[in-house]
Amino acid sequence: MTETYRASASDGVAWVTGASSGIGRGTCIELARRGYTVIATARRMPDLETLVAEASGLAGRIVPAIGDVTDSAGILALVESIEQQHGEIVLCFLNAGIYFPLRAAPFDADGFRKTFDVNVYGVINCLSAILPKMTARKRGQLAFNASVAGYGGLPRAGAYSGSKAALIAMAESLKFDTDLLGITLQVVNPGFVETPLTALNDHPMPFLMKLDEASRRICDGFEKGGFEITFPRRFAFILKALNMLPYSAYFAVVAKMTGWDSTNASKP
Numbered sequence: 001m002t003e004t005y006r007a008s009a010s011d012g013v014a015w016v017t018g019a020s021s022g023i024g025r026g027t028c029i030e031l032a033r034r035g036y037t038v039i040a041t042a043r044r045m046p047d048l049e050t051l052v053a054e055a056s057g058l059a060g061r062i063v064p065a066i067g068d069v070t071d072s073a074g075i076l077a078l079v080e081s082i083e084q085q086h087g088e089i090v091l092c093f094l095n096a097g098i099y100f101p102l103r104a105a106p107f108d109a110d111g112f113r114k115t116f117d118v119n120v121y122g123v124i125n126c127l128s129a130i131l132p133k134m135t136a137r138k139r140g141q142l143a144f145n146a147s148v149a150g151y152g153g154l155p156r157a158g159a160y161s162g163s164k165a166a167l168i169a170m171a172e173s174l175k176f177d178t179d180l181l182g183i184t185l186q187v188v189n190p191g192f193v194e195t196p197l198t199a200l201n202d203h204p205m206p207f208l209m210k211l212d213e214a215s216r217r218i219c220d221g222f223e224k225g226g227f228e229i230t231f232p233r234r235f236a237f238i239l240k241a242l243n244m245l246p247y248s249a250y251f252a253v254v255a256k257m258t259g260w261d262s263t264n265a266s267k268p
């Protein structure tokens, strides 16, 4: 299949969800540095306002826009208003996501639902607002922020790994269509990046990457094209290779890597 469209700041604006902190915030700054007008969406306006200030003096600019990705009607209206006020969205980074540890016991169905609502249905809500527009124009560049945690199930991540695996498979499947529609679809699979989300982790985080570096890699990936943007490459390769092992070996190696043993049964 052929590569289709590659966005540029002269073609239109970029839209980033989950822009108030972490990877979304870093990517907004990097895109503004590369000349884009970036519409930065999240629920916390004060954090979006400090982001706007942080970007002053860059080649492009950041425009804050409140939006909850779980509110399908709100996202539909938001995309309409972005395009009316700022023009065509040519680059769209669907990044908003949440993680909190979940276990088999006690089983927290609400926690699973909440994770899928933001991480999977949040992306679906945004797609249903933006894809018809890109399809009609026969151009656009879209990226989902999944995770290397979506390559296979990790301890305490039943909802998170499950939601990210769903995003990767959705992107793989949709790409067959988007290639024919003139739309470039990419999946971003970061390893561990220093953000407020990972600050809460109490387990080892091999190859932990600084936010600035991760944001640069993501924007380089947008410019370069190719389906998957993943980093650090060595970590991603190790996790991909693990998932090619027979399950008996997979569970043993992941348990060892993450320090998972029978003592975890009694821990939260």
Ligand SMILES: NC(=O)c1ccc[n+]([C@@H]2O[C@H](COP(=O)([O-])OP(=O)(O)OC[C@H]3O[C@@H](n4cnc5c(N)ncnc54)[C@H](OP(=O)(O)O)[C@@H]3O)[C@@H](O)[C@H]2O)c1
Pocket: 017, 018, 019, 020, 021, 022, 023, 024, 041, 042, 043, 044, 045, 047, 067, 068, 069, 070, 095, 096, 097, 098, 099, 118, 122, 145, 146, 147, 148, 189, 190, 191, 192, 193, 194, 195, 196, 197, 198
């Ligand atoms: N950090 C990592 O190591 C890592 C690795 C792989 C993948 N990822 C993925 O990268 C993405 C960003 O993670 P991060 O580490 O940057 O986390 P973060 O700092 O916690 O940022 C999460 C962002 O998502 C937004 N968000 C959460 N719920 C939302 C909702 N319902 N509607 C709109 N926005 C919402 C938050 O903004 P508001 O609260 O203001 O709405 C915030 O801006 C996630 O999809 C995550 O799974 C992270």
